[in-house]
Amino acid sequence: NAGVTQTPKFQVLKTGQSMTLQCAQDMNHNSMYWYRQDPGMGLRLIYYSASEGTTDKGEVPNGYNVSRLNKREFSLRLESAAPSQTSVYFCASSEAKSEQFFGPGTRLTVL
Amino acid sequence: GQQLNQSPQSMFIQEGEDVSMNCTSSSIFNTWLWYKQDPGEGPVLLIALYKAGELTSNGRLTAQFGITRKDSFLNISASIPSDVGIYFCAGSIGGTSYGKLTFGQGTILTVHP
Numbered sequence: 001n002a003g004v005t006q007t008p009k010f011q012v013l014k015t016g017q018s019m020t021l022q023c024a025q026d027m028n029h030n031s032m033y034w035y036r037q038d039p040g041m042g043l044r045l046i047y048y049s050a051s052e053g054t055t056d057k058g059e060v061p062n063g064y065n066v067s068r069l070n071k072r073e074f075s076l077r078l079e080s081a082a083p084s085q086t087s088v089y090f091c092a093s094s095e096a097k098s099e100q101f102f103g104p105g106t107r108l109t110v111l
Numbered sequence: 112g113q114q115l116n117q118s119p120q121s122m123f124i125q126e127g128e129d130v131s132m133n134c135t136s137s138s139i140f141n142t143w144l145w146y147k148q149d150p151g152e153g154p155v156l157l158i159a160l161y162k163a164g165e166l167t168s169n170g171r172l173t174a175q176f177g178i179t180r181k182d183s184f185l186n187i188s189a190s191i192p193s194d195v196g197i198y199f200c201a202g203s204i205g206g207t208s209y210g211k212l213t214f215g216q217g218t219i220l221t222v223h224p
Binding site for chain 1: 115142144146151152153155159203214
């Protein structure tokens with residue numbers, strides 16, 4: 001089992017460009033999450049999907065959109081990237097209770 | 112929104128020393144989790160706590176769910192160099208927010224050989 005996988009690992013964008021971060025899990029989990037991690041601020045929830053077909057905003061959703069493509073995949077889209085979106089992005093998944101399992105992250109720089 | 116205050120922000124210790132860190136909240140959580148993050152990696156779950164007062168161990172790690180449900184503690188005994196990393200606490204209130212976690216800011220642990 002690969003667990004939670006994310007692509008790409010690194011990305012550099014120019015202001016205004018768009019991109020989609022991909023996430024997939026092979027643990028048959030119902031719930032999936034997108035977080036961003038900035039220095040000194042821990043992890044903040046951007047969007048989550050409690051189950052296939054549903055998505056909800058988290059703490060910091062502005063500037064992002066998500067798609068729960070199927071049970072395995074949950075993508076995060078930046079329509080018009082801004083320097084404030086420079087961060088490390090983590091995808092996570094969970095089944096019972098609240099134990100979430102994280103992917104390795106995508107390091108995004110917006111110039 | 113809910114906030115978790117994690118302390119200390121950083122620790123510099125000698126190999127073999129014990130380590131303690133804690134998380135406090137202004138509101139109640141029904142689940143507490145402790146994660147470790149190595150440089151360049153995603154967080155890895157260390158310990159999960161589900162009942163107030165619960166004390167759980169995982170090797171040299173011991174964590175407790177505070178009886179007020181507003182705090183949690185993590186202890187590492189006899190630290191070794193591979194304990195280096197960032198430790199995060201996370202809490203969940205459950206219910207309709209089932210699965211949604213609030214994270215602390217992290218404790219950066221450095222272990223000197």
